[in-house]
């Protein structure tokens with residue numbers, strides 16, 4: 604769900620068909636709603652006088668917040684004595700729709716034959732397991748090694764909601780490209796593509812190793828505003844035990860994973876209250892996190908397109924982009940790749956979720972397995988090509 608603020612009202616725009624997903628998975632998405640300027644919820648009601656609008660607003664947010672991170676227990680590990688047939692069949696019919704990228708590996712590589720694969724990887728929940736403290740979301744070294752190896756064969760980029768510096772620090776591989784702040788901060792290779800260099804927010808600079816790069820920051824004018832709201836959010840949530848406000852440079856995350864559930868409505872109300880003063884910012888949510896970001900026409904999907912263009916890999920039949928991610932913000936990238944069958948989106952999830960992806964993997968360890976398999980396959984392909992020459 605995506606609350607777009609403007610001077611009169613933050614407007615809810617939901618890209619996933621609400622009724623369909625609510626039918627399939629109880630309450631992934633809160634009920635359709637709009638907000639007036641005082642941020643009270645306006646929902647069609649049978650009796651407009653019954654109940655308090657504040658209560659409705661809080662319960663709508665609570666629905667969203669509770670649903671934002673479903674129980675992480677893997678279906679395949681569930682004790683079948685305690686699980687209903689209904690749950691099993693829900694999972695298996697979901698798997699029919701989003702087959703495992705490991706089980707379907709041959710299908711994927713058949714499609715990839717002779718093509719140049721470009722890899723796009725989300726960070727939290729994809730390369731590092733979800734943990735309580737966002738500062739401790741370290742990447743297991745075996746996964747780092749798999750990513751490093753994959754990058755030897757395929758151009759590889761990390762696209763994260765974190766600040767670019769922070770995610771670079773966690774991943775620690777200089778051979779990758781990095782996009783932070785949900786794609787609003789990209790360092791890409793230098794290429795004289797008209798659509799890349801002509802963008803007013805794209806500048807040529809040098810990276811830490813002195814290499815020439817293109818730095819693209821489409822939300823740079825929002826930097827002071829983000830700093831300001833970051834400070835205000837810290838000040839206004841400091842009494843909520845367990846809350847954590849994270850500065851992601853062009854966006855801010857308000858974490859409630861460690862907040863007692865009875866205070867989730869308090870944290871939502873405080874954030875909404877502050878946001879009233881920032882009509883050019885909007886509120887979205889991820890896995891037990893509320894995210895504040897600029898209203899600009901930019902997202903992880905656009906970042907993928909930008910990077911493909913920067914790498915000289917766009918508009919080519921011989922290129923197969925693969926995006927792996929676990930979160931709502933990754934859906935924009937899945938959508939871009941799904942349109943016109945440009946590439947594959949792989950959703951990382953151990954529970955059924957509606958998605959624009961076409962395959963699934965359960966967790967970061969399966970992501971690692973998938974990357975290793977891609978490398979093995981590529982080595983064989985290269986070996987076979989050598990034998991023929």
Ligand SMILES: O=P(O)(O)OC[C@H]1O[C@H](O[C@H]2O[C@H](CO)[C@@H](O)[C@H](O)[C@H]2O)[C@H](O)[C@@H](O)[C@@H]1O
Nearest residue numbers: 726727733734735737740763764856860890892
């Ligand atoms: O795009 P991503 O790389 O997936 O980043 C999305 C958010 O990830 C982080 O929060 C999530 O992971 C934390 C560590 O496992 C977890 O504690 C939190 O509950 C999750 O929401 C990050 O801290 C956020 O800033 C990112 O926006």
